[in-house]
Amino acid sequence: MNKEQLRRQQALEYHAKGRPGKIEVIPTKEAKTQRDLSLAYSPGVAEPCMEIFRNPEDVYKYTAKGNLVAVISNGTAVLGLGDIGPEAGKPVMEGKGVLFKIFADIDVFDIEINEKDPEKFVEIVKALEPTFGGINLEDIKAPECFYIEKRLKEEMKIPLMHDDQHGTAIISAAALINALELQDKKIDKVQIVVNGAGAAAISCIKLYVALGAKKENIKVFDSKGLIHDERTDLDEQKKEFVVKSKPMTLDEGMKNADVFIGLSKGNTVSKEMVKSMAKKPIVFAMANPDPEITYEDALEARKDVIMGTGRSDYPNQINNVLGFPYIFRGALDVRATKINEAMKLAAVKALAELTKTTVPDIVNMAYNEKNISFGPSYIIPKPLDPRLLSYVAPAVAKAAIESGVAQHTIADWDAYEEQLNKRLGIDNQLLRAIGSKARKDPRRVVFADAENVKVLKAAQLAYEEGVAYPILLGDVNNIKDMADVNGIDLDGIPVLDPKSKDKETEAMRQQFGELFFQKRQRKGLNRYEAVKAMKERTHFGCMMVETGEADALISGLSRKYADTIRPALQIIGKDEKAGKIAGMYIMLTKRGPLFLADATVNFNPKAEELADITQLVAKEVRAFGITPRVAMLSYSNFGSSDSPEAKMVAKAREIVKQREPNLVCEGDIQPLVAFNKEILKENYPFSELVNGEPNVLIFPNLASSNIAYNLLQEVGDADAIGPILLGLKKSVHILQLGSSVRSIFNMVLISVIDAQMKGKTDVDEAIIKSPWWKRFRKVSHDM
Ligand SMILES: NC(=O)C1=CN([C@@H]2O[C@H](COP(=O)(O)OP(=O)(O)OC[C@H]3O[C@@H](n4cnc5c(N)ncnc54)[C@H](OP(=O)(O)O)[C@@H]3O)[C@@H](O)[C@H]2O)C=CC1
Ligand SMILES: CC(=O)C(=O)O
Numbered sequence: 048m049n050k051e052q053l054r055r056q057q058a059l060e061y062h063a064k065g066r067p068g069k070i071e072v073i074p075t076k077e078a079k080t081q082r083d084l085s086l087a088y089s090p091g092v093a094e095p096c097m098e099i100f101r102n103p104e105d106v107y108k109y110t111a112k113g114n115l116v117a118v119i120s121n122g123t124a125v126l127g128l129g130d131i132g133p134e135a136g137k138p139v140m141e142g143k144g145v146l147f148k149i150f151a152d153i154d155v156f157d158i159e160i161n162e163k164d165p166e167k168f169v170e171i172v173k174a175l176e177p178t179f180g181g182i183n184l185e186d187i188k189a190p191e192c193f194y195i196e197k198r199l200k201e202e203m204k205i206p207l208m209h210d211d212q213h214g215t216a217i218i219s220a221a222a223l224i225n226a227l228e229l230q231d232k233k234i235d236k237v238q239i240v241v242n243g244a245g246a247a248a249i250s251c252i253k254l255y256v257a258l259g260a261k262k263e264n265i266k267v268f269d270s271k272g273l274i275h276d277e278r279t280d281l282d283e284q285k286k287e288f289v290v291k292s293k294p295m296t297l298d299e300g301m302k303n304a305d306v307f308i309g310l311s312k313g314n315t316v317s318k319e320m321v322k323s324m325a326k327k328p329i330v331f332a333m334a335n336p337d338p339e340i341t342y343e344d345a346l347e348a349r350k351d352v353i354m355g356t357g358r359s360d361y362p363n364q365i366n367n368v369l370g371f372p373y374i375f376r377g378a379l380d381v382r383a384t385k386i387n388e389a390m391k392l393a394a395v396k397a398l399a400e401l402t403k404t405t406v407p408d409i410v411n412m413a414y415n416e417k418n419i420s421f422g423p424s425y426i427i428p429k430p431l432d433p434r435l436l437s438y439v440a441p442a443v444a445k446a447a448i449e450s451g452v453a454q455h456t457i458a459d460w461d462a463y464e465e466q467l468n469k470r471l472g473i474d475n476q477l478l479r480a481i482g483s484k485a486r487k488d489p490r491r492v493v494f495a496d497a498e499n500v501k502v503l504k505a506a507q508l509a510y511e512e513g514v515a516y517p518i519l520l521g522d523v524n525n526i527k528d529m530a531d532v533n534g535i536d537l538d539g540i541p542v543l544d545p546k547s548k549d550k551e552t553e554a555m556r557q558q559f560g561e562l563f564f565q566k567r568q569r570k571g572l573n574r575y576e577a578v579k580a581m582k583e584r585t586h587f588g589c590m591m592v593e594t595g596e597a598d599a600l601i602s603g604l605s606r607k608y609a610d611t612i613r614p615a616l617q618i619i620g621k622d623e624k625a626g627k628i629a630g631m632y633i634m635l636t637k638r639g640p641l642f643l644a645d646a647t648v649n650f651n652p653k654a655e656e657l658a659d660i661t662q663l664v665a666k667e668v669r670a671f672g673i674t675p676r677v678a679m680l681s682y683s684n685f686g687s688s689d690s691p692e693a694k695m696v697a698k699a700r701e702i703v704k705q706r707e708p709n710l711v712c713e714g715d716i717q718p719l720v721a722f723n724k725e726i727l728k729e730n731y732p733f734s735e736l737v738n739g740e741p742n743v744l745i746f747p748n749l750a751s752s753n754i755a756y757n758l759l760q761e762v763g764d765a766d767a768i769g770p771i772l773l774g775l776k777k778s779v780h781i782l783q784l785g786s787s788v789r790s791i792f793n794m795v796l797i798s799v800i801d802a803q804m805k806g807k808t809d810v811d812e813a814i815i816k817s818p819w820w821k822r823f824r825k826v827s828h829d830m
């Protein structure tokens with residue numbers, strides 16, 4: 048089977064497996080009990096019906112309309128496959144529905160209509176207005192699509208857009224602006240050739256002209272050749288772009304052109320045509336699924352080309368997927384009555400600008416690349432960039448408000464942005480808060496496992512983002528080589544090898560070893576062993592933190608948990624005030640962050656110990672600016688079982704409440720009850736959790752906690768940050784085996800905040816004074 052056959056088979060299997068197709072409808076309300084049914088349907092449902100009857104606006108309050116978009120097609124121009132009919136177009140429409148949902152949390156019904164007559168089509172779509180908050184017209188051929196869209200825009204009061212026209216125009220315009228900048232060309236000077244004069248092409252040309260391109264510099268070709276003044280077969284849209292010329296082939300038209308825009312059919316452009324273009328050409332071959340010319344061929348033809356296609360498997364994917372989810376999100380959120388020019392231009396600007404900002408590592412990881420940055424192979428954001436939603440949707444919403452088509456306004460844009468991020472389920476909210484807290488007072492963080500590419504990348508990111516001053520421990524040459532090979536810039540980041548034979552390091556090992564010996568001399572350690580232990584990076588790193596040469600230690604990526612925690616306990620030790628040491632996880636779930644403990648240290652805590660753990664976690668949660676609401680979990684509810692395990696949890700809760708009466712804390716309680724307001728209200732109205740869900744979950748033992756966090760991570764799709772070690776005198780944190788760059792970076796943020804909580808060292812002062820730091824910097828600069 049060749050590559051093409053394999054791709055075909057995989058695509059068919061993907062669509063056919065399990066429940067056929069790509070979408071299903073999921074209820075948003077409980078519909079399990081007889082009571083639920085009587086509310087969801089008759090008789091209860093009559094109440095919202097009558098409310099909406101009295102006030103039609105309430106349809107947005109009591110139904111899904113406000114977040115529901117129709118993706119509507121008649122299948123007359125499906126991708127570049129042509130008029131394949133409404134049924135054959137359905138996989139594409141379902142696909143658009145999936146993209147609306149995953150990128151912008153917009154629900155979609157795909158509607159394939161068996162109607163080619165524009166007049167009848169308009170009547171059908173118009174009649175759907177009560178159901179939907181917005182209409183995305185899709186894959187309807189030109190010239191009918193122009194009439195259909197115009198009529199519907201005039202006659203409907205919900206946002207409506209023909210995506211092949213405007214979505215494509217917006218994305219390709221953003222890409223064009225950036226490509227022109229890189230090729231050092233001006234939009235009003237460039238010669239543009241457009242192949243295709245259909246829905247997408249006509250709309251793109253109009254937007255480029257609005258952005259400054261000159262009509263007289265644009266040659267447009269359709270299936271019959273150049274659109275010129277001697278042709279008698281042109282519709283109104285095409286007539287707008289006639290040039291005074293004799294008939295001409297595409298080969299002739301492309302000679303010396305600066306820009307080629309392909310919105311026609313696959314494989315219509317040859318390498319020779321690209322070769323004949325002007326210096327530093329721009330080629331956007333956007334036909335789907337096959338572009339006018341392949342990415343490889345264009346690059347083979349010209350080294351100086353900037354090339355984009357509509358496909359996801361090459362750089363520069365110029366595809367309307369970058370627009371429609373976010374444009375509709377912004378439009379729906381302000382209840383815009385239309386999608387107007389101001390909103391489209393705002394989207395263009397936001398997309399063009401986003402491309403120039405630093406690409407987060409999560410995007411590099413998603414595309415398995417090292418350093419995606421603005422340049423010939425990155426002129427437009429990547430579709431998997433999670434920032435698109437919070438960049439483009441607010442820009443569109445703002446433009447809708449300013450241009451007077453919004454029926455709702457947004458007062459707090461920061462809150463709106465947070466709400467957008469929450470929609471994606473990433474819960475950047477907490478991470479952003481942690482990030483800005485760390486950035487306000489960055490600390491020196493030692494990385495014990497620096498001979499690791501992921502650690503190096505996380506350290507570089509931490510340094511660049513100003514959240515920490517990393518110090519790397521390991522073989523200096525090895526680290527330098529790794530950094531070079533992987534394009535990691537370590538300038539400004541000190542590197543030190545605890546095994547080094549140089550005098551200064553040896554003296555330091557002696558000094559650290561002596562201190563270690565004093566701490567452990569009656570605990571089985573002799574002086575020789577103590578000094579030797581300092582060649583070990585975790586021991587050395589712990590000692591740096593203990594002696595104030597650093598503020599925090601990150602370790603454990605390549606060693607067992609116990610091998611990291613032991614030196615931390617022996618060298619740094621427990622904070623006696625904390626009572627206990629415990630391991631907490633932050634789980635970023637769709638319902639918001641949950642703090643879980645103890646999943647790492649105490650196997651079977653007694654009531655007193657569980658109370659200590661609870662208070663430790665509550666204190667840490669407050670440090671993140673969150674008010675803790677604790678559920679002490681069990682298999683029983685408020686004494687429903689008199690087993691020793693259940694009683695232990697109830698007793699622990701009693702101790703917590705005696706010590707901290709104001710801490711919201713419930714137990715013994717099952718998760719099902721703790722998270723279900725209705726059950727609580729009905730059966731346990733006295734509970735402190737009646738007024739809000741818990742965010743801290745304390746488990747009765749290590750096994751249940753560890754299993755729960757693993758399950759949440761694996762089955763519940765929650766991201767985990769941790770384990771966050773609580774109860775040590777100083778900030779030491781241990782990475783999970785195989786942690787990603789993002790999770791290491793998150794642990795750096797946590798360690799900095801922990802260090803902030805634990806000491807008041809003025810970092811700048813300390814850095815300036817520290818002979819170590821000066822030496823590290825020298826080592827690093829010599830690299
Ligand atoms: N990357 C992206 O985001 C998007 C890509 N597209 C792609 O653009 C293409 C066109 O889509 P759309 O505008 O919706 O479809 P339309 O049917 O409205 O337009 C197709 C146009 O292509 C022209 N055409 C067909 N064959 C040739 C040829 N051999 N040489 C020159 N022109 C030709 C047609 O000419 P005539 O008028 O003479 O029939 C027509 O003008 C498709 O491949 C589609 O997948 C579309 C939207 C978004
Ligand atoms: C991407 C798209 O909408 C198309 O090719 O038709």
Ligand SMILES: [Mg+2]
Pocket residue numbers: 126185186210211
């Ligand atoms: Mg389309």
